[in-house]
Amino acid sequence: MPQTIRSNAHARTGRSRPARLAAALLCLAGLTACGGQGAEQAGGAAEQAPTASFTDKGVTVTLSIADWRDAKGTLKAVFTPEEKGFHLYSTDLPATGVEGVGRPTAVSVTGALRAEGKLAAAAEVRSISVPGVGAPVPVYPDGPVTTTLPVRADGTGEATVLLGYASCSTEDGCTIPVSDRPVHLRVTAEGPVFAPR
Incomplete structure (x- = not known):
């Protein structure tokens, strides 16, 4: 025009x-x-940041890269249960859960991206009691949880974000846990770009 x-x-x-x-x-x-x-x-x-999303085992995960400067930025992952009344587990939950119950909300990177700090969640942890489990189980409130991970480029090339989570409801039970679910991206001189689905 x-x-x-x-x-x-x-x-x-x-x-x-x-x-x-x-x-x-x-x-x-x-x-x-x-x-x-x-x-x-x-x-x-x-102005939009690079993004990617998928839905698996009852949870939609949306990824984005923000504040990319000097080969560093923030990887943001938003975990949204598809059904109301479902919660996610704390990022600090042990890998095998508490007495086998639950799986941690996890985000890690490999390849040409490196983590520059610890995964943080923008939600308060609360403890729930699960029948048959002696210890309290740390979870987030029902609904979406936003996590952030500071990252840096380790050169250019292929990189992978690995995601883990499980969602549960006190009334409807749990979905099947997801472990090391990969999302691929490429790190360029301008910054990370998610691979097309």
């Missing part, structure tokens, strides 16, 4: 090239200022 406006201006005005370019830029500025839908969509797409 902008090229069409510019070429029409060339045909009608006969102005010099710098003047025609200035006129075209004013036309484009006018379109942006008027809130043209195409301009807003293009700007929004440019």
Whole structure:
């Protein structure tokens, strides 16, 4: 569309090239200022962080990379149970759960990405009692849980995010746990890019 406006201006005005370019830029500025839908969509797409998502065993996981500067950034993973009343387990839960109950919410990276710190969750842990289990089990409140992991590039090339989780309901039981579910990406000089599904 902008090229069409510019070429029409060339045909009608006969102005010099710098003047025609200035006129075209004013036309484009006018379109942006008027809130043209195409301009807003293009700007929004440019500002979006790289993302990937999947749904497996009753949970949708959405991944994104934020604040990428100087080969460092934050890997964000949002775990959302599909059904109401389901919760996820604490990131600090042992790998095999408490007396075999539950699996930790886990995010790790391999390949050309390295973790720069510990996985953190933006939810408060609460303890629940499970029949037949002597110790309390640490879980997050029902619903989505957002986790963040500081990461850095270890050169360029292939990388993998590995995810683990299990969701449970006090009334409906548990879904099958997920362990080391891979999501692939490529680390470039500009930053990480998730591989197409």
